[in-house]
Amino acid sequence: MAAYEKFVPEIPPLHEPFWAALRQHRVELQQCRRCGQFRFVPSELCPCGSPEYSWAPIAGTGEVYTYTIVHRAPTPAYQQDAPYVIAHVTMDEGPRMISNVVGCDPSDVFIGMPVEIVFDDVTPELTLYRFRPRS
Amino acid sequence: MPQFADAAFAGIAMTPQGDLSDRDPADVYWEVVQEALADAGLTLADVDGLIGDAPPGVGIRSALPGGAMADLVGHPLRFQASTSIGAAGQSAGIGLAALAIAHGLASVVVIPTVAAGGGSGYLGADRNAAVAHMARLGSPYEYVWGTTRVADYAVIARRHMYEYGTTEEQLAEIAVAQRYGATLNPLSVNGKRGEITIDDVMASRPIAEPLKLLDCCLVNQGAGCIVMTSATDAAAQGRHHPVLLLGWGEGQSYLDPCKAPSLASFEGGRLAADTAFGLAGVGRDEIDVAGISDHFTIGVIVELEAAGFCATGEGGSFVEGQATRIGGRLPVNTDGGFLSNSHAGSCGVFTVIELVRQLRHEAGPRQVEQASLAYAHGVGGVSQVQYGAVLGRA
Structure with a gap:
């Protein structure tokens, strides 16, 4: 890796x-x-x-509360992924959580979009949560 | 009119803004502090109060700024305080300075901000380093995803557009109005670039949608300083028409965006403004000119709403037709603001400096006619912590 x-x-x-x-x-x-x-x-x-x-x-499902498509990333490592989505998602249990939305074109994201959490083992010690569209 | 405090803006100064990476921050600090004191008819020997930091140095200077200042000016100070309102921290300090002066804790308080020298980060001149530094200021539950300060405000803009129908063109109105002011401000960074149109803003490259390059503040260096004394002392100097602090308030709310009840409106701003206007005994419709934190165009809209200049959700229509331009219904950030004047250090200092110029009637080609009451509104972080202040021409 x-x-x-x-x-x-x-x-x-x-x-x-x-x-x-x-x-x-x-x-x-x-x-x-x-x-x-x-x-x-x-x-x-x-x-x-x-x-x-x-x-x-928690169930890991929710709806997009707001989002942005980032073109100018904070560092070169993130810039490789640009444009990428950062979304604030209202989880079914109430709290909002922030992450990327993956598995769709950034322009397909909208407020109210149903999403679910997927897991990304980025290192052996670190697993991140991201969102993907939920049908 | 109820008096919040017997305190006045006696002196102001700012350096040219831009790239000061070849200057020693301490030299710039003393230059701007002494220039502001001279503007008030005072010298370093008169200073007995400090808001914020002494110049950078060795040892624990940064932890004990009042003591550090005493070393440098050769006499003890009677008062030092700092606020925690981010980029508006120093300007929010006008309230503490005024209270200290009114209660006899100090008689001459300096409020400087300096961004100079070759360091990297928020005070440096390196744009990439500044952007990366600012990205890490949020919680781990934000920065791991590749957030930036632009993205933090972009999600506010997107939600505001969704809830209230605010448009990107309405955001652009702010950038256009403020660039016009900057073209009349020789100390500004962007004035020499000339005026811009709504089409220019709309065509500028996306940074974090829906915010584009021209929706974003500058990344630059520079310095400014405010000197406050009692109104009596300021009037006795007779150098400028006295400008008083009539009211001031803070609102501290919801650091974590996941905990904020809304990302389209901010309770902290309302609290700050209500306290400031209440203490001043002044109505919103009496304000002639305003200085509203504008790290990004959307910030002006949500803060105008929070401060009560229009109803929540109506900020977009409020700014249409260049209503915030000099000569408009409510001129805002007439020096160009953080978008086009300067976004250096604790840049809210420049917001207050411009309002003092306006109320002295010393704003030259930017002068708002017969300006007698002004409102300053500053935010720290991503609109979580805010202050409001009402200033008046004596």
Whole structure:
């Protein structure tokens, strides 16, 4: 595998279960034990005030809330992929998650588009989540 | 009129903007600070307050800027504070400076920003390095996908267009209006490039759709400084018509875009503006000229809405027909703004400097006729943290 030259995420201990689940091709988010709300990105408190949570699986499906097609990338490694899509997706469980939309022409993406998560093992230690169109 | 604080903008200065990579940042710092003090009829011996940083140096200068400044000016300061509103951080500091002056904590406060020297990153002259640096400022759940600051605002533009029918041509109106101002501003970076049209903006290359090159701010270096004193002291100097800070407020909301309830409107801006206008006892319809953070054209639209100059969703139609151009219904960023004047360092300082010029009636060919009330609105990050300020000609 060629060296991975894109940005690698900082993963503090609180966030580690999310990335560990991804390595097993599962998406797990924090779910508040008091109010039941899912939340993302990982954080130490639920807006309801409770610090108690569990990591719980989500379906991995949602709809595009907004997006952009990037032509001018931050570094040469990303520029190789341009133009590429960055989408903010409202997951069925409520939270929004950001990633690329792959598996279609960038110009086919639209707000409201149904998408689902796919997994991309970019290194042996790092699995990323991306979205693809869902019929 | 209720008085927020007995504080005035006594001095302003800015260097030519552009590429200052061959200049020592400390030299540029002292040059612009002393020029602003001279504009106020003061010298370094008078300074007893500082917003933000001392010039770069060795040791823990950056962590203890007030002490560093004392070393350099040869006397202790009575006040130092910093805000955390990103590119508007220094300009948001006008509120803290005014409160300090009004309560006797300081009498002469300097508010500088300097981007100079050969370093890379946000303060450097290397565009690629600056873009890469800015891309990493978000969370890992943003930057791993190849986001950029342009992309961060592009998703706001796309959502705003979806919810409210805002068009790319309406975004372009902002860039066109501000370039016109820059052509009348000899210190600006883009003024010498001449006026542009909506067609020019629409035809410029896509950066992060729907934002195009001419929807984006400059990447440049430069320096500016504001000096604040009491209104009484400013009037006693008699060098310029005094300009007062009538009201000021902040709104700090939702750092993570995944946590923001909306990416088409921003509560922080509304909070900031409501506090500022409330303290000033001034209505939106009384404002003659505005300075609104314009890292990207869409920013002006969402901030005009947040600040209450129009209803949420109506920013696009508000700016149509060159309404924000000098001579329009509400001139905005008459110096060219970050799009065409300067986007150097904590560039909100330039926004305030231009409003002070306007209220002094010293804006030359850019002068908004009989300007007596101005509004500044600044954002940090991607519109998460904001401040608003009402300025008045005494």
